[in-house]
Amino acid sequence: MDHTAAVKQQARQERFGYVCRRCLRCCHHKKIQLNPYEVARLARNRGQTTTQFRSRHTVEGAGMMLKQTKSGACEFLGAKGCTVHPDRPLVCRLYPLGRHVMVGGEERFSQMQPHPLSEGEFTDTGTIADFLEEQEAEPFMQAADAYLEWFDAALSVLTDELDTSLHSIMTATAKGDDSVLDMDAAIADHCAATGTVEPADLDGRTALHLQILYDRLSPHRRRTT
Numbered sequence: 001m002d003h004t005a006a007v008k009q010q011a012r013q014e015r016f017g018y019v020c021r022r023c024l025r026c027c028h029h030k031k032i033q034l035n036p037y038e039v040a041r042l043a044r045n046r047g048q049t050t051t052q053f054r055s056r057h058t059v060e061g062a063g064m065m066l067k068q069t070k071s072g073a074c075e076f077l078g079a080k081g082c083t084v085h086p087d088r089p090l091v092c093r094l095y096p097l098g099r100h101v102m103v104g105g106e107e108r109f110s111q112m113q114p115h116p117l118s119e120g121e122f123t124d125t126g127t128i129a130d131f132l133e134e135q136e137a138e139p140f141m142q143a144a145d146a147y148l149e150w151f152d153a154a155l156s157v158l159t160d161e162l163d164t165s166l167h168s169i170m171t172a173t174a175k176g177d178d179s180v181l182d183m184d185a186a187i188a189d190h191c192a193a194t195g196t197v198e199p200a201d202l203d204g205r206t207a208l209h210l211q212i213l214y215d216r217l218s219p220h221r222r223r224t225t
Contacts, residue, residue, distance in 0.1 A: 008107050016109075016131055017123035018096060025115040026095055027077045032066040034089055036183045037143035037206050039063050041087040043184075044202070050184040063181060090140035096120070097128065101145060103152075143206060150213050157217050180216065183209045 034042075036050070043053035054063035057075060066089075067075045076084045082092070090099075098110040109128055114120055132138065179185045187205055190212050191198045199205045 008105075011108055012127065012129035012132065014109070014128050015124040015126070016097070016111075016128045017126040018131065019121040019123060021119035021121065022081055023115075023117070023119035024077060024081060025118050026120075027074045027082065028115075029068075029072040030074070030091075032074065032089055032091055034058065034064060034066065035144055035147045036063070036181060036209060037147065037202075038089045038140065040183050040202055040205065042084055042089070045084045045087040050182050054182060090137060090144055093135040093137045093140060094132075096122075097131070099141070101148060105145070139203075146206075146210055150210060153214070153217060180213065186212050 039050050039053055039058070042057070043050045046053060046057075048056070050063070055061045057067055059065045059067055069075060069077075074082075076082060082088055096112045096114050098112055100108050100110065102108070111122075132141075179189070183205060187198055187208055190196075190208070199208055
């Protein structure tokens with residue numbers, strides 16, 4: 001086991017437990033950031049393309065943050081709870097934990113201060129690893145780490161080389177033209193241009209989307225993992 005894996009395993013063995021009482025107070029006044037994988041999960045849940053979902057359900061259609069209602073509630077909060085629960089974003093799965101990924105892939109966890117009237121209960125009957133498994137968080141963490149790795153690589157190229165094509169990606173949201181970060185749109189364009197068939201499963205689509213993003217970087221700064 002390498003050092004990073006050992007540190008990760010140690011962090012996840014920390015005693016932790018949390019029992020949600022479904023008071024729904026944690027679903028208000030939270031900025032829920034999204035990556036392309038999470039957008040794709042939510043879009044499929046709603047029977048939409050990622051392009052449609054970004055336009056309808058994210059702030060300014062940028063695909064970066066979920067909209068809230070006028071009362072500050074998550075747009076997907078219903079009378080009985082989360083209406084997209086099977087595909088809820090990672091931050092919702094982790095709550096009340098925060099996950100922090102260091103350079104090199106090491107991770108640590110912190111506990112957030114819950115709503116003062118929260119009915120949730122902290123316990124020490126399990127471990128962080130147990131909690132992550134209960135929340136089915138692993139595929140979301142893997143996707144988050146993969147997109148973060150690309151973002152770090154993109155920033156490095158932008159800083160080192162002033163790559164103009166990359167600069168267009170990193171500033172696309174501000175210009176309202178960020179289709180390369182829109183998974184379905186990027187894959188459709190790529191497959192049309194290459195004459196290949198689009199993957200049907202989300203894991204395959206995520207892998208292809210990341211490949212497309214890495215292909216936009218300079219040739220000598222391709223993905224290393």
